Amino acid sequence: MLTPAPIATLSPRPPFDFGLVRGYLGRSPLEPLDVVADGRYRRAVRLNGSPALLEVRSVGTVDAPALELRVLDPGADRGLLPLAERLLARCLRLDENPAGLDPIAAADPVFGALLARLRGVRQILMPSPFETLIWAILGQQINVAFAYKLKRTLVQRYGDAVDHEGRAYYFFPEPARLAAASPTELRTLQLSRQKAEYIIALSELEAADAIDWESLRAAPTPEAVASLATLRGVGRWTAEYVCMRGLGHRDVIPAADLGLRAAIGRAYGLDRTASEVEVRAIAEPWAGWRSHAAFCWWYSLAPGLTT
DNA sequence: ATCCAGGCTCCTG
DNA sequence: CAGGAGCATGGA
Numbered sequence: 001m002l003t004p005a006p007i008a009t010l011s012p013r014p015p016f017d018f019g020l021v022r023g024y025l026g027r028s029p030l031e032p033l034d035v036v037a038d039g040r041y042r043r044a045v046r047l048n049g050s051p052a053l054l055e056v057r058s059v060g061t062v063d064a065p066a067l068e069l070r071v072l073d074p075g076a077d078r079g080l081l082p083l084a085e086r087l088l089a090r091c092l093r094l095d096e097n098p099a100g101l102d103p104i105a106a107a108d109p110v111f112g113a114l115l116a117r118l119r120g121v122r123q124i125l126m127p128s129p130f131e132t133l134i135w136a137i138l139g140q141q142i143n144v145a146f147a148y149k150l151k152r153t154l155v156q157r158y159g160d161a162v163d164h165e166g167r168a169y170y171f172f173p174e175p176a177r178l179a180a181a182s183p184t185e186l187r188t189l190q191l192s193r194q195k196a197e198y199i200i201a202l203s204e205l206e207a208a209d210a211i212d213w214e215s216l217r218a219a220p221t222p223e224a225v226a227s228l229a230t231l232r233g234v235g236r237w238t239a240e241y242v243c244m245r246g247l248g249h250r251d252v253i254p255a256a257d258l259g260l261r262a263a264i265g266r267a268y269g270l271d272r273t274a275s276e277v278e279v280r281a282i283a284e285p286w287a288g289w290r291s292h293a294a295f296c297w298w299y300s301l302a303p304g305l306t307t
Numbered sequence: 308a309t310c311c312a313g314g315c316t317c318c319t320g
Numbered sequence: 321c322a323g324g325a326g327c328a329t330g331g332a
Binding site (some may be wrong): 141149191192194250 | 330
C-alpha cells in the first residue's frame with residue numbers, strides 16, 4: 001500500500017461504546033460480511049455502486065467517543081470517503097441521543113438493568129434493506145447458528161469479494177445474481193424450497209427496482225410493515241425486522257420472535273416464554289424506542305452477555 | 308427418534 | 321378477521 005488510505009474521524013454522540021457495537025457485529029464466527037478482528041471492524045460495501053472495503057476503529061472512549069474510518073480499498077479514491085461516512089453514521093446511529101431512554105429505564109427497572117449493561121450500544125442497521133430482507137428470510141423458523149451457516153454459503157457462492165492483506169472480504173450478493181439462481185441450485189445450499197422461491201422472487205423485484213425502499217423508509221411504521229408484508233414470503237415478523245434493521249424505523253418490535261419472547265419471559269419472571277401479546281404489552285412503555293429495545297434483548301441473548 | 312428453532316401461507320369457523 | 325393446521329429443513 002503505497003497510497004495512504006483516506007481517513008475520516010467520526011464523532012458519535014456520547015455515550016457510545018464501540019466495544020459493544022463490535023461485540024454485536026462479531027457475534028457469530030460464521031458471519032461472512034461483518035469482520036471483527038484486532039479491535040477493528042471491516043466491511044465490504046457498495047457506495048453508489050462502487051465497491052469499497054471500509055475499516056472502523058475506536059480512537060476515543062465511551063464518554064468521549066471518536067471513530068477512525070478508512071477506505072482500505074480502493075484506497076486512493078477519496079470521493080468514496082463522504083459516502084462511507086454517511087453510511088456509517090446511519091448504520092451505527094452516531095447521532096442517536098441515548099438520553100431519551102432515561103425515563104424509560106427509570107420506569108421499568110427490568111429493562112433499565114439491561115440498558116445499564118448495554119450503555120452506549122446502538123441499534124445497528126444493516127447496510128442495505130435488501131440484505132436485511134434476505135437475511136430475515138434466511139432466519140425464518142431455524143436456529144440462528146444454522147441461519148448464519150446458510151448466509152455464509154449464500155454469500156460465498158453469489159457474492160463478489162475483494163482481497164486485502166491476504167483475506168477475502170465479501171459483498172452481499174447483487175440481487176441480479178440471486179435472481180438468476182435456480183431453486184434447485186439454492187436447495188443444494190440447504191435452503192428449503194419455499195425460502196429458495198421467496199429469495200429468487202424478491203431478488204427479481206429488487207433487481208427490477210420494484211421495491212420502493214425510500215417510501216418505505218419515510219412511511220409511518222405500521223404502513224411500512226403492512227406494505228412489506230404483502231410480499232410473498234414476508235410475514236409480520238420479517239416486515240418488522242426489515243423496518244427496524246434495514247430501514248431504521250425506531251419504534252417497531254418483532255414481538256413474535258422466539259428469542260425475544262424467551263428473553264423477555266425470563267427477565268420478567270414469567271418462568272416461561274412470553275407470548276407475542278405479552279411482549280407487545282410489556283413493550284408498550286418503551287414506545288419511541290422499541291427498535292432499540294428489541295435490539296438490546298437480542299444482544300442479551302448473545303453468548304457472553306446472558307444473565 | 309423427537310423436539311425445537313429469531314415463520315409463512317392458506318384454510319377454516 | 322382470529323386461530324390453527326400444515327409445511328420445510330437441519331441441529332441438539
